[in-house]
Amino acid sequence: MTRTFGKVPQNASYLLKKAEAARASGRREVIELPSRRSEVLPQFVGLTFGVRTGHKHVSVLVSEDMIGQKFGAIVPRRARGHAKYRTQLKGEPASPTALGSTSRPIAEKASNRRTIAASAYTPGPRARAVLRGVEIAQDDLRKSGGAYDVGQVRRLLHGASRQAVESLISNGRLLVVPGPNNEARFPAVQFKDDGGLVAGLGETQSALATKNAFATLNFLVTPDKRLDGRKPIDLLRAGEIERVVEAARRVGEQGA
Incomplete structure (x- = not known):
């Protein structure tokens, strides 16, 4: 029997759906692996997975240096x-x-x-790009005033329940990014001075081709030539939602 080339990593589609659901929910949860042979993908960075060792599950917080490895190689089985x-x-x-x-x-x-x-050991182009992406995300958060945790967001929203916060996330009206230990963090730039949410975030997130939270944050806080060099978040605060939505639709277009 000849070897099959070009195989996708084992259980990749199943785990990608699990990872996407975990990020969307904003909750810190452990994703149980169906197999120790599952491969660590870039989309898993910042998420926690449960790896079976033979007699228990070991929680593993995925970092960039684990990409490409098998979970079973990261967590050895019980010594015999x-x-x-x-x-x-x-x-x-x-x-x-x-x-x-x-x-x-x-x-x-x-x-x-x-x-x-x-x-x-020298990082290649892809590894340098991953590292640069992390550095840009950190810089965006710092420049935009940091981020709140879920408890602080509930106080800003006048005692909103966790269910209400999750509803805002699912509707795209509230931007959430993974924070330390994969806990949900909410960039402060999306809140008005009175604690309310800036209008138009839902429409803007729907118009963007990317579903990556940090890429969305980068779009919001970076001056855009399509908006006369102004930041999209500033125009949303000023009520110019349609202009921002149109600029979001054109992100990635040739010559846009």
């Missing part, structure tokens, strides 16, 4: 060492019979390992 290794761990001398007549000294084995060139 042979008697010879258990003896060595206790500090007792291992007999030649236990170690086997063909075993070589550890130092000799280590000396035969190939040395990896330092250049192999």
